[in-house]
Amino acid sequence: MRILVANVNTTASMTDAIAESARSAASPGTEIVGITPRFGADSCEGNFESYLAAIAVMDAITSYDGEFDAVIQAGYGEHGREGLQELLDVPVVDITEAAASTAMYLGHKYSVVTTLDRTVPLIEDRLKLAGLDSRCASVRASGLGVLELESDPERAVEAIVAQSREAVDRDHAEVICLGCGGMAELEDKVKAATGVPIVDGVRAAVTVAEGLVRMGLSTSKVRTYATPRQKKVIGWPFQF
Amino acid sequence: MRILVANVNTTASMTDAIAESARSAASPGTEIVGITPRFGADSCEGNFESYLAAIAVMDAITSYDGEFDAVIQAGYGEHGREGLQELLDVPVVDITEAAASTAMYLGHKYSVVTTLDRTVPLIEDRLKLAGLDSRCASVRASGLGVLELESDPERAVEAIVAQSREAVDRDHAEVICLGCGGMAELEDKVKAATGVPIVDGVRAAVTVAEGLVRMGLSTSKVRTYATPRQKKVIGWPFQF
Amino acid sequence: MRILVANVNTTASMTDAIAESARSAASPGTEIVGITPRFGADSCEGNFESYLAAIAVMDAITSYDGEFDAVIQAGYGEHGREGLQELLDVPVVDITEAAASTAMYLGHKYSVVTTLDRTVPLIEDRLKLAGLDSRCASVRASGLGVLELESDPERAVEAIVAQSREAVDRDHAEVICLGCGGMAELEDKVKAATGVPIVDGVRAAVTVAEGLVRMGLSTSKVRTYATPRQKKVIGWPFQF
Amino acid sequence: MRILVANVNTTASMTDAIAESARSAASPGTEIVGITPRFGADSCEGNFESYLAAIAVMDAITSYDGEFDAVIQAGYGEHGREGLQELLDVPVVDITEAAASTAMYLGHKYSVVTTLDRTVPLIEDRLKLAGLDSRCASVRASGLGVLELESDPERAVEAIVAQSREAVDRDHAEVICLGCGGMAELEDKVKAATGVPIVDGVRAAVTVAEGLVRMGLSTSKVRTYATPRQKKVIGWPFQF
Amino acid sequence: MRILVANVNTTASMTDAIAESARSAASPGTEIVGITPRFGADSCEGNFESYLAAIAVMDAITSYDGEFDAVIQAGYGEHGREGLQELLDVPVVDITEAAASTAMYLGHKYSVVTTLDRTVPLIEDRLKLAGLDSRCASVRASGLGVLELESDPERAVEAIVAQSREAVDRDHAEVICLGCGGMAELEDKVKAATGVPIVDGVRAAVTVAEGLVRMGLSTSKVRTYATPRQKKVIGWPFQF
Amino acid sequence: MRILVANVNTTASMTDAIAESARSAASPGTEIVGITPRFGADSCEGNFESYLAAIAVMDAITSYDGEFDAVIQAGYGEHGREGLQELLDVPVVDITEAAASTAMYLGHKYSVVTTLDRTVPLIEDRLKLAGLDSRCASVRASGLGVLELESDPERAVEAIVAQSREAVDRDHAEVICLGCGGMAELEDKVKAATGVPIVDGVRAAVTVAEGLVRMGLSTSKVRTYATPRQKKVIGWPFQF
The missing domain is CATH 3.40.50.12500 (Rossmann fold)
Known part of the structure; x- marks a missing residue:
């Protein structure tokens, strides 16, 4: 596969x-x-x-x-x-949805901890559209940008660990979904600090x-996700 | 302006x-x-x-x-x-949101009547995200495509009038938002057939x-809709 | 008009x-x-x-x-x-609804800041009935009465500014609706303190x-807001 | 008492x-x-x-x-x-709330059957505000006015029985709240026709x-329902 | 009876x-x-x-x-x-439902104060299923076990009073449902500390x-709570 | 494993x-x-x-x-x-939850088709508690008991196929979860009749x-699902 x-x-x-x-x-x-x-x-x-x-x-x-x-x-x-x-x-x-649906098997409520504060509403909106928001305790942000995860990993980890703790202590999350990837040690540190399962979306x-x-299952094609109708689409596929 | x-x-x-x-x-x-x-x-x-x-x-x-x-x-x-x-x-x-927020001043519930059935979930999702869905009685489709509104207007009007009647009679809509534009006579006919106010999104x-x-008001820039951070964006603006 | x-x-x-x-x-x-x-x-x-x-x-x-x-x-x-x-x-x-529907064009979430705490549930209830509550971050009160806005404006402004700041900082409001009117300077001060758009309901x-x-639109008369049926109404119109 | x-x-x-x-x-x-x-x-x-x-x-x-x-x-x-x-x-x-809270002890979902269609949204709104709407299967109207219950009781009963049957058969109500009073026989007939418990709001x-x-309990006075503040109220109590 | x-x-x-x-x-x-x-x-x-x-x-x-x-x-x-x-x-x-439906007659929002933190989600879930959650301001726990109510009543009372105060002051509860029974003095102390009506579920x-x-009413038997079908049930009634 | x-x-x-x-x-x-x-x-x-x-x-x-x-x-x-x-x-x-969370990856709305009508509210309640209900178009019953699936499979299949068709045509389901197991041919027939993906909960x-x-993940033990406290439990484990 x-x-x-x-x-x-x-x-x-x-x-x-x-x-x-x-x-x-x-x-x-x-x-x-x-x-x-x-x-x-x-x-x-x-x-x-x-x-x-x-x-x-x-x-x-x-x-x-x-x-x-x-x-x-x-x-x-x-x-x-x-x-x-x-x-x-x-x-x-x-991955936003996969993390949420997985977290829901592990605890009564879950939180998402991500990087920039401005992306919190995007995540909340995607969870709402997916119908996976009712057991979401909170979406919290560390305040750091995606690329700072790479440039100053120590500080990034610290900030995310702090928010994860708040999610568990104040928002009553029982599972944390990490809304940012690519750091093996991050998961271990959040787990050590909170004692709850950590879900990686990827x-x-x-x-x-x-x-x-x-299971041989794929997207239903009867309505919302039907193949686009044949029509004139200017500029697509992109030619550059 | x-x-x-x-x-x-x-x-x-x-x-x-x-x-x-x-x-x-x-x-x-x-x-x-x-x-x-x-x-x-x-x-x-x-x-x-x-x-x-x-x-x-x-x-x-x-x-x-x-x-x-x-x-x-x-x-x-x-x-x-x-x-x-x-x-x-x-x-x-x-316009989806403008039609809905306007309709909500005119009746207890409103419906949207649009063209293709496959766009119904898109409209429902946008109304849900906008938080304007709780007084939406239904989103109904005539089953005709956007361009058919131009090519066979009579049949298109008939189908939309029929769905609008259903929205009022069955779904208890008190206002109809027309989810498709560009036809002056459509509005008159739906109004005549249903007796309810018709809202055009545009x-x-x-x-x-x-x-x-x-009122001198514009988009809040403190969080969700802040100006994008300066960064490298490959291929944008599009050069073709 | x-x-x-x-x-x-x-x-x-x-x-x-x-x-x-x-x-x-x-x-x-x-x-x-x-x-x-x-x-x-x-x-x-x-x-x-x-x-x-x-x-x-x-x-x-x-x-x-x-x-x-x-x-x-x-x-x-x-x-x-x-x-x-x-x-x-x-x-x-x-005006409660007009402020809310306007605020929803300006930010992801809005808050209402009003005067007396006891009116908060009334505002929440009206927003819920209007179906405009799902993007309401909070309704907050300054704790001052309506007439105190006139008698001790400085203190009133200060209290409302403080609650507006809380709405933005804690509740993640991106727009403030002022649930009390008649004070030109209030709006400026709240805007200066929070940096978010301020909506006046009136x-x-x-x-x-x-x-x-x-647009030639008015209240739908087919159901909820139909003209009252002819009937005996004692004492109305009021004769005093 | x-x-x-x-x-x-x-x-x-x-x-x-x-x-x-x-x-x-x-x-x-x-x-x-x-x-x-x-x-x-x-x-x-x-x-x-x-x-x-x-x-x-x-x-x-x-x-x-x-x-x-x-x-x-x-x-x-x-x-x-x-x-x-x-x-x-x-x-x-x-009585709207008493009927609903009582019905909720008797079945998984309840319906309200009332007289005029135009009062349906009022009942729905009161149930929503009361937070008693989530197990309400439907609010249905017989289409007859309040006073017709007295003037043509037989037809009124028939219409209400018919709507009650629909509530049970189509909306899956397990209890019926009668949203109209003063008719002893109505209750018996609806019960006979549907086989479900009938709740009278009064x-x-x-x-x-x-x-x-x-239990010695009465309305909480700490916030929403506090006694009105002393103030000038013109024309009250009414002097006619 | x-x-x-x-x-x-x-x-x-x-x-x-x-x-x-x-x-x-x-x-x-x-x-x-x-x-x-x-x-x-x-x-x-x-x-x-x-x-x-x-x-x-x-x-x-x-x-x-x-x-x-x-x-x-x-x-x-x-x-x-x-x-x-x-x-x-x-x-x-x-009793969870009786306390909630009673509290809803007394104030705009109510809170439940219980013993162990781990039972909070159980109470929240029962209120959600019962459709009595929308006016629940919070479910709070004192952190003490059920039996500690008997073994160290003074400390238990103190902890519950403290949470009740938080419920009123922070969560805007106007009524407290005590999610633990058997202590006459508890009710008086919570009432004295908060000034709100206290509901005992029993x-x-x-x-x-x-x-x-x-009223001669009992459980509807048409669907959800119909008498179990005749069938083979091994081991029931329990024979020990 | x-x-x-x-x-x-x-x-x-x-x-x-x-x-x-x-x-x-x-x-x-x-x-x-x-x-x-x-x-x-x-x-x-x-x-x-x-x-x-x-x-x-x-x-x-x-x-x-x-x-x-x-x-x-x-x-x-x-x-x-x-x-x-x-x-x-x-x-x-x-399996109720696994079927639902899987279906949500495949279409905008899903329905559950089960056997006895009286189990519909149980399924609805479990989906509500699981927070997986907002994209559930309907839970429908064939009206046949669990064991009739074995005793009269042909009629059972027919009834379930009929309800599945209704779910797709009327309720706009794009995926069907079969709320009853053990029949290989059932899945094929429902799929053939509706053209939508069929999810088997098991x-x-x-x-x-x-x-x-x-992924090395298991139930969070910090709150709701913590191991039961040590205490006296009469009769457990069952001794018969």
Whole structure:
């Protein structure tokens, strides 16, 4: 089974980290292919960048040269999953949703801890649309940007650990979903500080995608995610 | 005051019809400028096309050469309004939301009647995100495509009138929002058939936008719709 | 166009301040007429007073001698709007709802900051009934009475500014609706302290009412707000 | 124990029927006193009439000459209960709420069957405000007016039985609340036709009120229903 | 009238205290019979113990030798009420629900204050299922176990008073439901400290049960709570 | 990896069918062990039987002699999952929830089609508690009992196919969860009749459980599902 894991930003090192994380949860025999969009922001931290990423991921996936069995959209709180579902016949799994649905098997309430405060409403909105918000205790932000996770990891970890503690102590979360990826040690430290299970969206998405493929299930095509009707679409596929 | 009214599809005749409709609700002294995206589908009827339109509208608005006081995104149930809000300092009004908030002043419950069935969930989702869904009695579809409104108007009108009647009789709607534009006679016929007020999203959006400008109000920049951070964005603005 | 702006209390100086505020948002050609009820409390701060005001406003509006195109009920969180809608053929706009629907175009979440704590549940209930509550971050009170806004304005402003800051910092409001009127400087100070857009309900209601009139829209009469059936009503209109 | 049961309309024969019904559920030692407002509509079928009744009931109760232990507001879906709670120190029970809270002990979902269609949204709104709506399967109307229950009882009963059957068969109600009073045989016929428990709001309210009095409980005065502040209230109490 | 009041744990002294409390709210002529399950935990503080109690209460009630008119399940936030409703023809009243529906007649919002933190989600879930959660301001825990209420009453009272104060001051509760029973002085102290009405679930349940019996109402048998179909049930009734 | 799949009824042939179904979705290396409770009903169709099953499953699992990595509770809409979570350190997956969370990856709305009408509210309640209800279009029943699926399979299939069609056509479901197991051909026929993906709860649960185990995740023990406190529990473990 081959699963494409699409980064939503254009930073190739992030794609590598995400793919690495995905591989750590994959079954033997599952091939993980990391996909980096050819346009868009080097980190996705808001609606404009996320909308651009939505199209960039569709561009990258539909121009992927090869077979694949499922697609993971590996951005937290990002737009675009519904578009991929229309364009593809294989299952599409969003990591925000995979983390939430996984967390709901582990505790009564879960929280999401992410980086920038401005992305909190995007995550809240995606969870609301997905209908996975009623057991969400809170979405909290560390206040650090996506790329600072790489540039000053120690401070980033500290800030995320602090917010995770607040989520457990004040918001009564029993599980933490980490809304930012690519740091092996982060998970361990949050777990040590809070004593609750930590869910990584990318890994959760791999298990969801594998499960769907194994059951022979894919996106329903009867209504919302039907293949787009044949029509004139100017400029698509993008020619640059 | 100058208001840009952005069509979400690439059909110029639709832009003209939308702009015409906008002008019919504008105050003296308000200039309405219709904007047609330079790429995207000739009609927007699903998530892929809507996401592409979201970017195409941002592309068109940000490359508009001139001053303007507000922007109306004139697509029913479409993605993208949040991105425009980040990129601009002037108010942005989505017609789905303008129609709903206007209808809520006129009756206890309202319904939306649109064209294709597959767009119903998109409209429902946008209303849910906007927090304007709790008094929505139903979103109903005539089963006809956007362009069929132009090619076979009589049948289109008939189908929409029939659904509007159902909305009033079965779903207890007291107001109908027409989720498709550009047809003067449609409004009259639905009104005659149902006896309830008919809200046109484009016209409603013009009055909302004018009101915001007159009060000197624009998008809050403290969190969700803050201007994007300076960063590397590959391929944007689009160079084709 | 003539719009009646009904104060809900019997303090004429409040009516003047409200009308003044309304005029500052009105288009050229719109005449604003302030209406003071002939009975009721000199300030409305609870359910009994609000129910009495509901009837007093209906009494005042239905005995107004002249034509008018719309009515604004200028009380925050008050009862009565639905009754006016039944009795009149022109649009009726409640300022609590106008402020909320306007704020929702400006930010992801809004808060209302009002005077007395005991009126908070009234405002929450009106927003819930109006279906405009899901994006309301909080309704906060300064703890001061309506008339203290006039008698000790400095302290009143300070208390309201403090609560507005809390709304933005703790409740993540991106817009503030001021649930108390008649103070020009209040708005400036709250804006300066928080950096978010400030919505005044009276001004917002004027733009909503004008918009409805301009579009030729008024209250649906098919169900909830149908004209009352002919029947024996003892004591009405009030003869004192 | 003395309980005042306030009719919301000015038809004395309705007051008698309501008081009779109340007595049939009262404990030995409980005195039921029927109260007819001195102004208002002879039947309450909409917002204007209901707001007027709200004030008329407050007028009647506060001018009642004697002691009492609780008040029942005996109108279905009417305004005003919150005002009475502020003005009085004894418990106030609304029959819409008493019927609903009682029905919820008897089945998984309940429906309300009432008279005029235009009162359905009022009942829905009162249940929503009361937080008793989530197990309400439907509010249905027979299409007949309140007074027709008296003038053509046979047809009225038939229409209400028909709607009750629909509530059970289509909406999956397991209990029916009759949103209209004064007809002994109605209850029997609806029960025979549906096989489900039938709740009469007036009787339910008597048991709730008695229970509160017996437990020594009354309205909380710390916030929403605090006694009105001392202030100038023009024209109240009404002098006619 | 005879009402069985079933303790959910196997501590007989608790049963006595509960029955005593029930008697204090019962009408003359109502006989209260305390029931202690013959198996299960000596205190119920979690899901396993609560599920076991659910079956133990069904075992105890169905093997009760004598007539009875109603059953009260006297455990806060416990499982099982729906099963009793299927097995019996008389009304079944859960104290969590009786406390909540009673509190809703007394204030705009109520809070529940209970013992162990781990039972908070159980109470929240029961209120959600019962549809009585929308006016619940909070469920708070003192952090003490059920039996510590008996062993160190002073400290227990202090901790519960402290949480009740928080509920009123921070969560804006206007009524407190005590989610733990058997302590006469507790109620007085919480009332003195907060100034709000205190609802005891057992007493509230007695008045609800008496009311239902007096009105001749019992559980609807048309669907959810229909008598179990005849079938082979191994091991039931329990033979030990 | 060894997964225990617990049937909720005492019919061993059902356990075999469930285990067979589970095996069809298991990865190589996963051992599925079917568990039949030693007491309880031969089919679970209501609250009493479900509560009894809850305890019977806990009895069976805790007395299982051997190691295991996860438990699946294979009853649709049944009580008990929370109790197992407290008693065990390995993940517990309920098939109602697994089916729903899986369906939500495949379409905008899903429906559940089950057997007896009386179990519909149980399923609705479990989905509400799980927070997986907001995208549930409907829960529909074929009107046939669990064991009739075995005794008259043809008629059972027909009835379930008919309800599935209604779910898609009327309720706008895009995915069907089959709330009854053990029939290979059922799935094919429903799929052929509706054209939408069909989710089997048991198979979905296997993929969820395997995923959790693979990620090293298990139930959070910090609050709701903490191991029961040491205390006196009379009669447990059951000695018969």
